[in-house]
Amino acid sequence: MNYREAYRESIERPDSFWGRAAEEIAWDKRWDQVLDTTDLPFCRWFRGGRLNTCFNALDRHVKEGRGEQKALIYDSPVTKTISSLTYKELLHRTAKTAGFLKALGVRKGDTVIIYMPMIPEAVISMLACARIGAIHSVVFGGFAPKELAVRIDHAKPKVLLSASCGIEGNKVIPYKPLVDEAVAIAKHRPERCVILQRPMVNGSIEKGRDLDWSELEENAQEAKCVSLEATDPLYILYTSGTTGKPKGVVRDNGGHAVALKWTMKHIYGIGPGDVYWAASDVGWVVGHSYIVYAPLLIGATSIVYEGKPVGTPDPGAFWRVISQHGVKVLFTAPTAMRAIKREDPKGEHLKKYDLSHFKALFLAGERTDPDTYNWANDLLNKPVIDHWWQTETGWAITGNFLGLETFPIKPGSSTKPMPGYDLRVIDPVTGKEVGPNENGIIVVKLPLPPSNLPTLWKDDERFLNSYMKPYPGFYLTGDGGYVDEDGYVFVMGRVDDVLNVAGHRLSTGGMEEVLAKHPEVAECAVIGAADDLKGQVPVGLIVLKSGVYRPHAEIVSEVIKMVRKDIGAVASFKKAVVVKRLPKTRSGKILRGTMRKIADGEKVGIPSTIDDPAVLDEIKVALNSIGYGPPPS
């Protein structure tokens, strides 16, 4: 089957396309209906089917003779460790972990929060939840206690799983004090916190609440897989919306397993026994889908890498891992390539390693800019494939296919829509479809393919308002771009107030809420300014209350600390400036887009709706004083 046939069938006869893909999954009970659209815009995949995702990821492979194959390789340059777990070993540890969760009273439908560094136990804990039907919610380690607390209050976990510390380059970050602070702030109290003690730091154990992971695991009984409805939730993953309140994206079991297994073969060209590496973090959707679930569903070997692209120890780190473990496909973010390029522009480190078995580099998390594409492509001389996706979808919306049909690449484009995605570009005002090469908002005609979010956790209303109501019959992606005359999709960036910092999705609204809490700040705005390394970084503009005469530098340094404390280091909020006033429309809307253009040195016309054009010159001067935009004339 070529791309055209696959795409056409997926849109015209989704039941037949995804029904066939579902044959690859081991079901406890076959589905009654592939796709149920009776309640659109809510849609359900594989209704009536029963399965267990952990069974499909582990037990099944052991039963089928793959038990001695490596399932996980843990490569941690920061602790100088390389170890591995076979499918049999991973199954054993997962079943024991599931066993202690059960002993702690965790049952099907309960939630468990996982706040872990990049160690095998992060994967084990996710699979253990899946095994007993508990719904996991992984929180990225770079988020501050407050953000963790917000997620605790929303997900209401019975148990929280964490480790004593994470390691970021050469910094050891104790996690336990962060967990303690989060639990103290949160209104909801997890019954138990289970802490994996790492040798670098010992986490304090609060009697009656905290338990030691290793002791529990050692004494646990192995737990069996629980049979779940295809439509039962597998996990909740919180992602940034336009406000400070994160959205709890829900993933089901059946559609997720079917779609992800399909993608391994058809997008990445990966089969059982291959080594696949997603250099991301389990805290992000890329980590969920492509460190944990998809590689294990297909029976491949996945790598858990605790390190950075540079500095652990040098910009050859990725090439070393690829060569040492025989990686066939690497998936990472363009920012990682830019970090390597910055330190090793000529690829001297690459020359030390044999990459003959390496087949392709996949990039996502942000648009691969043509410069980064050209650099990586010239250096590796292997396909470099940009593919676009979101936490909401769980897998790519557009991309290129190693296992279906590989299209010639146009730098800057993430190639073609994936089967299942009836993608359209519309004019934001009229809602009408635009022609080739015309910019607009990218939407997907319903129904969305399997693995896409069925709803937001305990918030159908927000699901409808955010994604479904703006253009009825379509899913609003929040990204803008265009499709060219050959059907290539160019995704140019978010059309809302969501930032993309080093491939991490963050909310400007969330940061503004923090700045606004400073007692001397009257008003503020956060914009995403272009950054050579991280793609975008947040920049704050603050207006002080009248009568505040303290040095601006003091206040700036305080708000920077506040964002780090409230949101986390991951926000990379390092620049802010005091301004007399913010540019606004006559109706009072802050012109963030105009300020972003000024920061990026783009040509800025005077918006017709602006209240007072003179303010733009003040903004130019202010932004220039912190290194953004050309010097004002």
Ligand code: COA
């Ligand atoms: N736990 C605690 N802190 C964390 C963390 C974690 N899991 N992850 C990041 N941080 C901290 C970092 O230490 C850094 O802190 P600092 O301000 O004290 O230096 C801050 O959060 C920002 O981290 P990061 O965005 O990773 O920037 P960096 O400057 O440390 O590294 C890159 C830059 C490009 C090397 C890095 O972003 C990278 O490897 N990106 C790969 C892309 C990726 O994984 N994307 C995920 C989606 S696919």
Ligand code: AMP
């Ligand atoms: P997240 O939900 O964290 O995965 O972030 C999703 C957002 O990242 C998307 O809405 C896009 O704005 C951006 N993004 C991810 N991959 C790409 C890509 N390949 N091209 C352009 N933007 C991307």
